[in-house]
Every structure is written in C-alpha cells, then in structure tokens.
Amino acid sequence: MAEIRSDEKRSPLITLAAMPMRAVGAAIDPVFKTAQRVVGIGGMPYIFLLPNLCFFGIFVIIPLFINFAFSLTGGTNLFLSDRAYVGGEQYGFLLECENHFDTSSCREDRFWRGITNTMVFVVFQVTFLVLFSLITALILNRKIKGRGFFRAVFFFPVLLSPVVVALIWKWILLRDGLLNALLVSIGLERILFFVDPNWAMFWAIFVSIWAHMGFYTLILLAGLQAIPPDLYEAAEMDGTSKERVFWRITLPLLWPNMLVVIVLALIRGVQIFDEVYVLTGGGPGTATQFMVQYIYNTGFTNQVQNFGLASAASVLLGVVLFILTLTQLFVTRRRDRG
Amino acid sequence: MKSRMLAFASVGALALGMMTSAASAQTELRMTWYNDGIEGEVMQDLLDRFEAEHPDITVSLDVVPYSAILESLPVQLAAGDGPDVARITDLGGLSEHYLDLTPYISDPAYWEENFGPFLNWLRPAGDDAISGFMTQMTVTGPYVNRTLFEQAGVDLPGDGATWDDWAAASSQVAEALDIPIPMAWDRSGHRVAGPAISMGAHMFDADGNPALVDDGLKEMTQRLYDWHQDGTMAQELWGSVSGSTYLGANEDFANAQVVLYMSGSWQIPQFAETIGDAFDWWAVPAPCGPAGCTGMPGGAALVAMAGTEHPEEVGILMDYLSSEDVLSEFYGRTLFIPGHLGLAQGGIDFDTDDPRASHALEVFAGAVPTISPIAFELQGYPNNRVMFNALISRLGEAIVGELTLDEAYDRMTQDVEQQLAEQARDN
Numbered sequence: 001m002a003e004i005r006s007d008e009k010r011s012p013l014i015t016l017a018a019m020p021m022r023a024v025g026a027a028i029d030p031v032f033k034t035a036q037r038v039v040g041i042g043g044m045p046y047i048f049l050l051p052n053l054c055f056f057g058i059f060v061i062i063p064l065f066i067n068f069a070f071s072l073t074g075g076t077n078l079f080l081s082d083r084a085y086v087g088g089e090q091y092g093f094l095l096e097c098e099n100h101f102d103t104s105s106c107r108e109d110r111f112w113r114g115i116t117n118t119m120v121f122v123v124f125q126v127t128f129l130v131l132f133s134l135i136t137a138l139i140l141n142r143k144i145k146g147r148g149f150f151r152a153v154f155f156f157p158v159l160l161s162p163v164v165v166a167l168i169w170k171w172i173l174l175r176d177g178l179l180n181a182l183l184v185s186i187g188l189e190r191i192l193f194f195v196d197p198n199w200a201m202f203w204a205i206f207v208s209i210w211a212h213m214g215f216y217t218l219i220l221l222a223g224l225q226a227i228p229p230d231l232y233e234a235a236e237m238d239g240t241s242k243e244r245v246f247w248r249i250t251l252p253l254l255w256p257n258m259l260v261v262i263v264l265a266l267i268r269g270v271q272i273f274d275e276v277y278v279l280t281g282g283g284p285g286t287a288t289q290f291m292v293q294y295i296y297n298t299g300f301t302n303q304v305q306n307f308g309l310a311s312a313a314s315v316l317l318g319v320v321l322f323i324l325t326l327t328q329l330f331v332t333r334r335r336d337r338g
Numbered sequence: 339m340k341s342r343m344l345a346f347a348s349v350g351a352l353a354l355g356m357m358t359s360a361a362s363a364q365t366e367l368r369m370t371w372y373n374d375g376i377e378g379e380v381m382q383d384l385l386d387r388f389e390a391e392h393p394d395i396t397v398s399l400d401v402v403p404y405s406a407i408l409e410s411l412p413v414q415l416a417a418g419d420g421p422d423v424a425r426i427t428d429l430g431g432l433s434e435h436y437l438d439l440t441p442y443i444s445d446p447a448y449w450e451e452n453f454g455p456f457l458n459w460l461r462p463a464g465d466d467a468i469s470g471f472m473t474q475m476t477v478t479g480p481y482v483n484r485t486l487f488e489q490a491g492v493d494l495p496g497d498g499a500t501w502d503d504w505a506a507a508s509s510q511v512a513e514a515l516d517i518p519i520p521m522a523w524d525r526s527g528h529r530v531a532g533p534a535i536s537m538g539a540h541m542f543d544a545d546g547n548p549a550l551v552d553d554g555l556k557e558m559t560q561r562l563y564d565w566h567q568d569g570t571m572a573q574e575l576w577g578s579v580s581g582s583t584y585l586g587a588n589e590d591f592a593n594a595q596v597v598l599y600m601s602g603s604w605q606i607p608q609f610a611e612t613i614g615d616a617f618d619w620w621a622v623p624a625p626c627g628p629a630g631c632t633g634m635p636g637g638a639a640l641v642a643m644a645g646t647e648h649p650e651e652v653g654i655l656m657d658y659l660s661s662e663d664v665l666s667e668f669y670g671r672t673l674f675i676p677g678h679l680g681l682a683q684g685g686i687d688f689d690t691d692d693p694r695a696s697h698a699l700e701v702f703a704g705a706v707p708t709i710s711p712i713a714f715e716l717q718g719y720p721n722n723r724v725m726f727n728a729l730i731s732r733l734g735e736a737i738v739g740e741l742t743l744d745e746a747y748d749r750m751t752q753d754v755e756q757q758l759a760e761q762a763r764d765n
Contacts, residue, residue, distance in 0.1 A: 075763035078416035084763045104745065113740075175518075175574060194578040197738070282580030284573070285738035289580045297581050300409050303431055303723035304757040 064318070070311035076304055083308070090312035111313060113286045114294035117201075121290060122269040125205045129265050130258065133213050137220035138250075151221075155214035165211045166278035173203060194280055197287035204276045204288045211275060212268065216261045223257030224250070256331070263328035270320055291317050365651045367397045369640075370411060370424040372404045375607035377473070377672040384668060388658050395651050397423075404584075415643065422646040423655065425473055427638050429459040430720030436460060436469035437642040442653025443468065449660065452680045459718045460639060470641030471660045472677020473668070477702045477709065478532050478602040478633040480504065480625070481609070484618035486597055490514035494622065501533060501561060501625045505570050508597040519572040521565065522587035523600035525579070525734070527726025532634040532713055533600075534558040536627030541716045541725070550725050550754055551747045554629065559733055559743065566737045577738045582727035591619070602633070603702035607673040610695040621698035624705060632710040635717050637677055675703050721758060728753035 035047050066080065071090055073083035097106035106112045140151050157165060172178045173193045180190045193199045227250065235245050251258075273292035276282070282289035282297075289297075295317065299310030369385075371378055378401050385397045400421065402410070407426055414420045415435040426432055440446050446468055449457070453471045460469045487494055490511040495503040505521055512520035523529050535541065538554030565571040575585055591599040592612045606621075613619050624633040640659065642652045658664060662680060669676045671689045676682045688699055716722055728750045736746035 074760060076761050077764055078413065082764075086763070104741070109749070192574050192578075195573040195738075200578075281578070281583050283583075283734075283738070284577045284579075285735045285740040286580045287738070287740075293580075300413070301582065302727060302757065303428065303721065304761045305412065306757070306760050309760075 067311050067318075068315055070307055071315050072308075074308045076306070078307070086308065090308045091316075093309065094312055094316065108309075110286060110289065110297075111294055114289055114291045117286070117288060118270060118272070118290045120201065121205060121208075121272060121288075122266060125208050125269050125272075126262065126265045128205070129209045129213060129216060129269075130262055132209060133216035133220055133261065134254075134258070136213065136217045137224055140217065140221055141224040154217055157211045158214040160211065162211065162274040163278050165207060166275045169203065169207045169210075170279055195284050197284055200280050200284055200288050204272075204280060207279060208269075208272060208275055212265075216265060219261050219264075220254065220257055223254045227253045256334075259331040260328065263324060263331055267321060267324045267328070270317070270324065365395050365648050367395060367423065367646075367648060367651060367655060368400055368421040369397055370400050370402060370407070370421040372402055372407050372425060374404075374604045375611065375672065377607075377668075377674070380668055380671045384659065384664055388655065391658070392654060395654065397655060415645065418645050420643050420645050422648060422652050423470075423640060423642055425638050425640050427636070428723055429637075429639055430462070430718060431723055432641075433460060433462045433465075433469070433720060435643055435645070436467065437644040437646060437649060437652065438467035438469060439642050439649075439653055439656055440468050442649050443657050444653075445657075452662075452678045453660075454679065456637070456639070456677050460641060462720065470639045470656070471665075472637045472639050474604065474637050474672070474674035475635065475677040475682075475706075476603045476637045476675065477635055477705045478529055478600070478624070479702060479705060480598050480600045480622050481591065481605065481698070482508075482598045482620050482622055483591070483594055483596070484620040486511050486515055486517060486594065486617070488618075494620075495625075497623065498626050498631070500627060501536075501558075504598055504622075504625050505561075505565060509570050511597045517595065517597055519575075519587070519590060519596045520570050521598045521600070522572060522575055522590060522596045523562075524587065524602075525576050525583065525585040525730060527582070527723075527729040528634055528636060529600055529602070530558065530562065530729055530733070531716060531726065532624060532632050532710075533627065535634075535710050535712050535716075536624065536630050536632050538627065538629040539712075541712055542719075548719070548721065548725055548754055548758070550729060551751050554627075555729075556743075556747065557627070559729075559736075559746075562733065563737060563743055573737070576734050580731070580734070582731045602636070603675050603698070606695050606698045606702075609698075610673065610690060610692045613694075614692070615694075619694055619698075621701040623701060624708070630710050631708055632713050633705055634713050635706070635709050637675075639677075673699065675699065675706075721761070724754055724757045728757075 032044075032047070036044055039047060069080055070083070072085060072087060073080065074086040074089065075082075075084045077083050094108050094111050096108075097103075097112065099105045100112070103109050103112040103116060136154055140147060140154070144150070160168075170177075174180070175190060175192060179193075184190055191199065193203055231249050231253075232245065235249060240248075271292060272290050273296070276288050276290060277293055277296075280288040282293050291313070295310045295313045298306050298313065369381075371381060378399065382399055385399060389396055407424070408428065411420065411424060411426065412428075412432060415432065420435065439449075443449060449468050449471070453468075456472045456475070457468060461467055482494065484494065487507075492507055492511050492514070495507050508520040511517065531539075531541070534555045534557075537557040538552075539558065540549065540552055540554065543549040562571070562576075566573055566576065575587055575590075579585055586601065587596055587599055588601065588605055588608060590596045591601075592609065594617055603621075609619050624631045640656070642649075642656055646652050659668075660678075662678070665676070665678050666681055666686060668674070669678075669681060669686045669688075673688055673690055673695055676686055682703070688696065690696060716725070719725075732741065732746040732749045732753065735741045735749075736743050741749065
C-alpha cells in the first residue's frame with residue numbers, strides 16, 4: 001500500500017487509473033471478507049479458482065461424462081433419455097477384428113483405418129515437426145541479419161485459421177494449381193497430388209508441419225535463450241568442437257523443452273482434423289481419414305447419425321489423449337523440479 | 339413549464355407504448371434455405387411481397403451451405419432448435435420433424451390435387467399429413483459439350499444409346515481434342531442409382547426391404563470402376579475424397595474440361611448463367627440399359643417444421659408461397675422443373691431466351707414419364723440416403739484400390755444393415 005501511495009504522489013495519471021480498480025475493490029471486498037470468514041485463509045485459493053473450475057466443469061467435465069453415457073446407448077435419438085441402453089455393444093462393434101493387423105478383417109474397418117492413418121501421421125508429423133522446429137530455432141537463435149523478421153515469418157502461419165491454411169495449400173496443389181503450373185512450365189508432367197494416397201499423406205503432413213512449426217520453434221527458442229552463455233564461452237575457451245557443444249551442452253539443457261514440444265505435438269497430432277479435412281477430405285478413399293474425421297462422419301454426416309458409435313470412438317480417442325496428457329504433466333513436473 | 343414537460347412525457351410514453359405493441363404483434367418466422375443458383379434472390383423477392391401483404395409477419399431467410407442442410411439441420415431439429423420452415427432434400431428422412439399443415443392451410447384439397455404424388459415423399463409410411471411442397475422437381479441425366487463433339491467430328495449417340503456408347507463417344511472426343519476428362523459424374527449415390535436401375539438393379543427385395551447389391555447394380559458399378567481405371571472418368575473426382583462426400587464436376591464442365599457430365603436438371607440455371615453461349619451445353623436423354631433408360635427423380639421441398647411456435651403464421655406463409663401465381667413465378671424465374679402438377683400440365687413461362695436452357699428443360703421435363711417405378715420407390719424411401727451413402731463411399735474405396743469390388747459389395751450390404759439396425763433401436 002505504501003508503494004502505491006508513493007506512486008500516487010509521483011503521478012496523477014496513476015491515481016486516475018487506480019480509481020476504477022479501487023472502486024471495484026471496494027465493491028467486492030465485503031464479499032471476499034465474508035468468504036474468508038466462512039472458508040478461512042486456506043480455503044481462499046479454491047474460491048478464486050471456482051469461476052474457472054465452473055467453466056471447466058460445464059464445458060469439459062460434464063460433456064465428458066455425457067459423452068461416455070452416450071457411448072453406452074444406441075439409436076438415433078439426440079436426447080439421452082430417449083436413447084436405448086446397449087451397454088458395451090458400441091465398443092464391441094468398434095474393437096471386433098479377426099486380425100487387428102489387417103483392417104479389412106475388422107467389423108468397422110474405417111475405425112481401424114482411421115487409427116492406422118493417425119499413427120502414420122503422428123509418427124512422421126511429430127518427428128519432422130520437432131526436427132524442423134529445432135533446426136529453425138537454432139538458426140534463429142544465432143545473430144543473423146533480419147532475425148526479428150525471420151522469427152515473424154516462421155511464426156506467421158500459426159496465426160492463420162486451419163481452414164485458411166488448408167485452402168491456400170489446396171489451391172497450390174490442385175490439378176490446375178500453382179505447383180502443377182510450375183511443373184508444367186518447366187516441362188514436367190502434372191501430378192495429381194490428391195489422387196495418390198502417398199502424395200495425399202505427404203501433403204497432409206507437410207501442411208500440418210508448415211502451419212504449426214512456428215509455435216514449437218518459439219518454445220525451443222525460449223529454451224535456447226535460457227541456456228547461460230557462459231557455458232558456451234567456457235566450451236569455446238576449452239576448444240570444444242561445435243558438434244560436441246551441441247550434443248553435450250545445447251541438447252541436454254534444451255531437453256526439457258524438447259519433451260514438452262514432443263508431447264504437445266503428439267497430442268495435437270492425434271487430434272488432427274480441420275486442416276486435413278479441408279485439404280483432402282480424408283481421401284483418396286480413406287488414405288487421409290483420421291480418427292477425428294471418423295468420429296465426425298459417424299456422428300454427423302451419415303443419414304443415420306450414430307451418436308453412440310461416435311461417442312464410443314471418441315472415448316477411446318480420449319483414453320489415448322489422457323495418457324499423452326499425463327505424460328506431458330509428468331514431464332513438465334519433472335522439469336520444474338529438476 | 340412543468341405542464342409542458344408532462345405533455346412531452348405523455349406523448350413519449352404513448353409512442354413507446356405503440357411501438358412496443360406493434361413489435362409484440364409482429365411474428366418473426368425463420369426460413370432455412372440453400373442455393374443452387376438464383377433461387378435465394380427470387381425467394382427473397384417473394385418474401386418481401388408477402389411481408390408487404392402481411393405486415394404482422396416477417397420472414398428471415400437464413401441462407402446456409404447445402405452441407406449444413408444435410409448435417410446441421412437434422413441435429414438442430416432433433417434438439418428442438420430448428421427453423422419454422424426449411425428447404426430440404428432429404429425428403430422422407432426428416433419427416434418426423436415436419437408439421438402437419440392441414441389445419442393451418444386454407445385449401446388442403448388444392449395441395450392434394452397439385453402436390454399429391456410428392457406429398458408421399460415427405461410422409462412416413464401410412465401417414466396423410468401435408469407438410470410442404472416441392473420447390474423443384476429434379477431429374478438426373480447427362481449434359482454434353484456439343485461444341486466439342488462438333489469440333490472432334492464425332493456424332494452424338496442417338497436415341498436408345500447405352501452408357502457404353504456414350505463412354506466410347508466421350509473418350510473419342512476427349513482423345514481427339516486433348517480434353518482431360520472424357521466423362522464425369524457427380525460423386526453421389528443418387529446419381530448412380532438411375533443408371534443402375536437401367537441396368538436392372540431392383541434396390542428392394544420382394545418384401546420391400548432395401549437390397550442394394552444385385553446383378554443390376556454390379557453391372558453399373560463394374561463399368562464405373564473400369565472407367566476410372568481406363569481414364570474415361572477422372573480419379574480426382576471420385577477418388578480424391580472419402581466417405582459419402584459429395585463432389586460435383588460442374589465447374590470442370592463449365593470450363594470445357596469435361597465432354598459428358600452426369601448430373602441433373604438443377605444445373606440448368608447455373609449453366610445458363612456461367613456458361614451462357616460460350617459453348618453448346620446440351621442435355622441428352624438418360625442413356626439406356628437392358629431394363630430401361632431412367633434417371634432418378636428427386637428435388638427439394640419447402641417444409642414446415644413441427645417445432646414452430648407460430649403454426650398459423652407458417653400456414654399463411656405456405657399458402658402464399660404454394661399459390662399458383664407465386665409458384666409459377668418462382669419456377670419461371672429459377673428455371674426449375676415444377677413440382678406442381680397443375681403448372682406442369684399448363685406449362686411454365688420460363689424466364690430465359692437461352693435455347694440451351696430451354697432445350698434442357700424440355701429434355702428433363704420430358705424424361706419424367708420414362709422414370710422407372712423403382713426409381714420413384716427409391717426416392718420415396720425415407721432411408722434412401724443410407725443406401726446412397728453406402729454405395730458411393732464403398733465404391734469410392736474400391737476405385738482407389740482399398741477394397742476389391744466384391745469386398746465393396748459386402749461392405750455396402752453391411753453398412754446398410756448396420757445403419758438400419760441402429761435406427762431400429764429407436765423403436
């Protein structure tokens with residue numbers, strides 16, 4: 001309080017700016033004083049967390065339970081009370097396979113193709129995303145000309161809506177798109193990128209990396225800048241090679257950030273939907289149809305909107321995401337402690 | 339001074355009161371609508387006139403993408419949060435949400451007389467409700483780029499030509515002129531159904547249950563598969579997306595990249611607008627197979643929804659929009675084939691001087707008598723989209739090589755059975 005008073009003396013503007021805050025404080029003070037009398041000082045953090053917890057509960061926790069309840073029901077009715085209880089039938093339907101390594105032997109082959117596609121996507125997307133983000137961060141951490149400009153350039157795609165990203169790349173990659181025009185102009189054959197399953201998967205991964213790399217680069221850049229420069233100076237004085245500096249100093253000290261990046265990228269990779277849905281529509285065939293699109297199609301695009309099956313699939317996806325989130329929490333805590 | 343202020347206050351209060359009572363007397367109806375061409379503009383004109391005649395009712399026209407009609411509207415309706423009136427194409431599939439307008443319209447006999455056969459498409463089996471009328475009757479069928487045929491010196495196959503004849507002729511034209519896509523079909527099960535029925539597909543078993551896969555369907559799907567493998571049809575249309583996603587080749591056709599385009603009568607206004615006289619776009623009768631030369635009927639309907647809080651006003655609106663004068667203007671300006679029997683018999687004065695559009699309207703309207711009864715039965719079947727979606731999604735997977743055709747047939751049957759079984763759980 002004493003500091004505020006001294007500020008007030010120094011600047012009438014601050015006094016003016018503080019007036020509304022003081023008015024708000026005076027209005028809510030009695031409420032919090034009463035709350036503190038009831039719950040004690042130890043209970044006050046929970047009072048402050050309550051609004052956020054309510055928001056989280058209403059929009060995340062309750063829907064999660066409703067979704068699980070839906071997964072135990074069948075039929076097409078929207079309201080839970082109107083739906084038939086079927087127990088674990090929807091899970092049974094999803095998981096029934098003669099051979100789990102052969103998706104065509106599964107009763108719901110598209111679900112398993114969605115899983116397979118998602119796994120392929122995650123492995124390649126996360127690997128290259130982390131690799132390119134690391135390389136970019138290392139370059140942007142050096143004292144190069146126009147460093148601020150390049151940082152902005154790499155971060156810019158993160159600000160774009162996924163739909164915009166996908167549409168831009170779609171226009172580039174279509175039969176009469178920019179890339180094919182370029183190929184034809186240099187005497188090469190047109191490539192139908194969205195007809196070939198391998199090309200379609202390649203571009204799904206590429207576009208996703210392009211769109212998200214800036215975010216992860218930023219995290220790694222922050223990690224790189226937190227490494228004390230005297231370590232590098234000491235290494236330089238010892239005549240340590242650049243490779244050795246990277247493997248022995250940079251990477252170990254950056255590793256906690258790397259882990260966070262890997263886990264976050266994994267979670268977002270498993271959730272992939274919007275960009276690829278607009279870019280390839282899941283095609284050709286089901287070559288780029290991922291788990292979330294399977295859930296969306298099952299729940300919404302079929303004439304018989306199978307909310308029960310879609311919910312069961314999303315519960316299974318939720319389990320995977322939960323495991324990944326726990327991993328992230330574990331990694332973050334270990335980093336904070338260490 | 340004090341009395342003057344009192345007078346001002348009284349006048350102000352009175353004016354406010356009048357405004358409030360006028361506002362409270364106003365009923366607002368919401369109409370969800372999608373556009374293929376210019377019909378939204380025409381409908382807005384009609385609604386403006388309706389509002390002028392009925393100052394106590396306003397109608398908001400909410401124009402949404404077609405995909406929202408297929409995907410979002412059913413959820414909105416199931417949640418009890420739908421519009422008062424909507425333009426839909428899943429005619430029977432949404433019937434549980436329709437309002438029976440019979441008590442709210444002035445002359446139900448007029449509706450029965452003029453919309454009779456189409457009313458059944460909107461009804462659950464055994465019901466006699468009147469829920470809406472057809473904003474357009476559609477018939478599927480091909481268009482060709484006649485200019486390309488002339489330039490290539492290839493004759494248009496004549497009456498009774500089969501799909502094989504058309505495929506061969508289109509390929510010949512494409513080869514001669516280096517056109518990238520000889521033949522393109524809308525990626526839609528509905529579009530495949532007519533030709534499959536021409537090849538002998540029955541779609542239903544003897545008991546009237548859906549039976550999608552039979553020899554007739556296999557005849558047609560085998561051709562579609564082969565045409566994709568030999569380049570007669572472009573992989574990028576059917577092969578480039580997944581599931582039952584709809585894709586049209588209208589833009590490719592308008593850009594003269596396609597020789598023959600299998601779509602339907604609803605493209606006429608769009609082609610008249612976008613192609614105009616750039617080339618001769620020409621509707622041709624449905625190609626033939628051993629069981630006939632049929633397209634699929636269909637269309638869009640404007641239906642009243644049971645969730646409305648203003649059924650009387652909805653009745654007044656539907657009476658107005660379905661009246662002969664108004665509908666005649668609507669069909670005439672939009673170049674839609676009428677779904678009103680009286681107007682169909684009397685003829686519509688279509689608002690076009692484009693000979694290609696007039697010819698196309700003639701061809702598609704003339705095709706109605708040749709439509710197979712099976713096609714009508716399939717169109718009236720409330721779960722027809724289950725069959726169409728299974729057909730197109732599994733055939734798409736076979737075309738790109740994820741399934742063999744035989745596996746695709748098995749999966750089509752399973753998909754239909756599984757979805758109908760899921761629906762049966764509601765009962």
